[in-house]
Amino acid sequence: MIKKTSILSLFLLLFLTSCSTTWSHKSGNNSNLNTDHRYCGARANSVAPTYICRNPFMCAPDEFNIAIQSLARNQGVFDQCMIKKGYSAQ
Secondary structure, eight states: OOOHHHHHHHHHHHHHHHHTOOEEETTSOOTTHHHHHHHHHHHHHHHSOOOOOSSTTOOOHHHHHHHHHHHHHHHHHHHHHHHHTTEEEO
16 A cells, blocks of 8 residues: 555655746747746646645545546646647756
8 A cells, every 4th residue: 555645745746846847939939938828727727627625735535536637637738738839848
């Protein structure tokens, strides 16, 4: 059985890694980066909303997997949107 602390550590690592991604447009012109970043964030939140646990300080065992999957889906939609707009992750 996986320890709860190792699962929490993995979750925090994934969350912090996703926050540190920088994007660069393939043309080298990043003048619309902020606008496109906000657009893709809003699109990801509307297409794949993140699950908020019943207890905001800790997810119960039955909802932990749901929360992780919703975060992954949201990040995937965001990444796909940025790539379609011509950006690449650095």
